Amino acid sequence: MDARVRVGENLNQALHGLLGDDPGVYVLGEDLLDPYGGAFKITRGLSTRFPDRVLTTPLSEGAIVGAASGLALAGEKAIVEMMFGDFAGLAFDQIVNFAAKSVSMYGRRVPMPLVIRCPSGGNRGYGPTHSQNLQKHFIGVPGLSLFEMSPFHDNRAVLDRMLALEEPCLLFEDKVLYTRRMYEVDELFSWDLVEDVAVVRFDGDLDYALIAPGGVAHRAIAAMRTLLLSHDLAGALLVPSRLYPFDPAAVLPLLGQVGLVCVAEDGSAGGTWGSHLAADLHTRLWGSLRRPIRLVSSADSVIPTAAHLERDVVLQDSTICRAVLEALDG
Amino acid sequence: MNRLADEDLALLLLIRSFERKLLALFERGELNGTTHTCLGQEYVPVSLRPLLRDGDWVFSNHRGHGHYLARFEDPEGLLAEIMGRKGAVCDGVGGSQHLHRDRYLSTGVQGQSLPVATGVALHLKRREPGGLACVYIGDGTWGEGAVYEALNMAQLWRLPLLVVVEHNGIAQSTPTELQMAGTIAGRAAAFGIEHTRVTSLDISEIRRHLAPLVETVRGGAPLVVEFATHRLGPHSKGDDTRPPDVVRSDWYAAYQAEHPDQSARLEAAARARVDAIAEEVAARPPAAWTPAAGSPAGWMPA
Structure with missing residues (x-):
């Protein structure tokens, strides 16, 4: 590689x-x-x-x-x-x-x-x-x-x-x-493939897991860094190559042991891949979930052109970070 | 009209009898869904039959029974498809408008097949020179943008694409003058594509006229052949809102008048054949098909 x-x-x-x-x-x-x-x-x-x-x-x-x-x-x-x-x-x-x-x-x-x-x-x-x-x-x-x-x-x-x-x-x-570069991750984390799913994780007990498509991976890893260094929260990121249909069977053991599962995606909110996946995971993980699966996406909005306006609408690492903190506090 | 070979007239009357039988079965409540008959237009695919080769692709549309029967002469498989019985061409999934067999394919969305045929023509030009892709469309289809995207590509890349337009003057219930500005000839000319209009109902004449033109298509010159034709029946079933005095030229009425004995003999044979097929197919068990069950949650058998 x-x-x-x-x-x-x-x-x-x-x-x-x-x-x-x-x-x-x-x-x-x-x-x-x-x-x-x-x-x-x-x-x-x-x-x-x-x-x-x-x-x-x-x-x-x-x-x-x-x-x-x-x-x-x-x-x-x-x-x-x-x-x-x-x-x-x-x-x-x-x-x-x-x-x-x-x-x-x-x-x-x-x-x-x-x-x-x-x-x-x-x-x-x-x-x-x-x-x-x-x-x-x-x-x-x-x-x-x-x-x-x-x-x-x-x-x-x-x-x-x-x-x-x-x-x-x-x-x-x-x-x-x-x-961006292939196979590059923050030195705080390591990664591996579990069948189709790339798993980027902190080596130790996990507080939460993020699931995100490849385009969101770097934002998710940046959020994981902040959560670890500033909030002492350890996480894993799961990146499937095939979004749909997606069989999460291989990663269910990991998802079943964390305090929070959060699906982060870049499309506009509402009727999304993440909501479909969350519904599926709620059924599969019922009994081991400690709280509802959290969704985070871009705003239910058109995407403005001006950089500062676009930033407010499109999913950022800070958005993911806040979503995880809110969910774990809630 | 020139006398037809028995084989041609038998095929024409097979198509006509088949379509009449479908309308009768619908009236008796024995068919499900919908159908679009080609009564009056049977001579179009029968004219083209000897001009097309086995290696050519044919793309048909919602009004495609005549196209299919002219290609395969398989009324049993087609009726089984329409009735959802064992032996159906596509296991009863596609039905009247979605047929695929060998190099024949029909779809139910207007204009959709032209770009697909363009891709097939690209393949033929490179891998099987001399082959062509023939697409049947109607006058109404010219409202779809896909037609123009495909014509542009086909001409740009000099592809062996034969577009056969069955211009019957009516798109479902809308007469041409309410849905088309300009002409089909003018639209073909805009792309520099050859166009020919066929007004004759005489199959021998039509074949003589088209044979050399179809050969030019094989060399990579797209062609639009516009048949001035007539839809004798309803768009689908019982939905003909045209006044009864609208002129509907029937090739068969003209032919029958000039060749009564041959017509009577072959029509009786065609009707008897289709009656027997309908009885036999109706008695078959239902077609079997199982949807490919993917992983998405929420599905369970009825």
């Missing part, structure tokens, strides 16, 4: 490797060609090496996903880059009503190896339509899986896993994460 590599480079290398290893893989999206290499440079170099299979497209998110589905249907594998995850709304019909349904609506299973990459999240000053986390809108769709990029999950392994599922997958990629 090369700890110096940035998450965005790891993803770029994963795509290079995948296209090199599998001649059936296509990458489609807007502004992918070199020297531009995609709005966030994740596809840099791909079009030079694989000009036949890295296709820059018109601004047509619906048709991009539709064409990618057609490739998958015909036996290829397709990876779509949404320039901004917010634009997945333009492809909602193709994702939900065609790609996902096609897996099962024709009676027998139709393989649809298709990945839709969604650069997501705020803290970059891009404003209301270029900063969202749209996970909640895609949860609970039969035949559709949701993954999120994390600094603890090698992107090549994640891409391979998604394609092997042979059903459409959304990969949410926090834009701030692109420039």
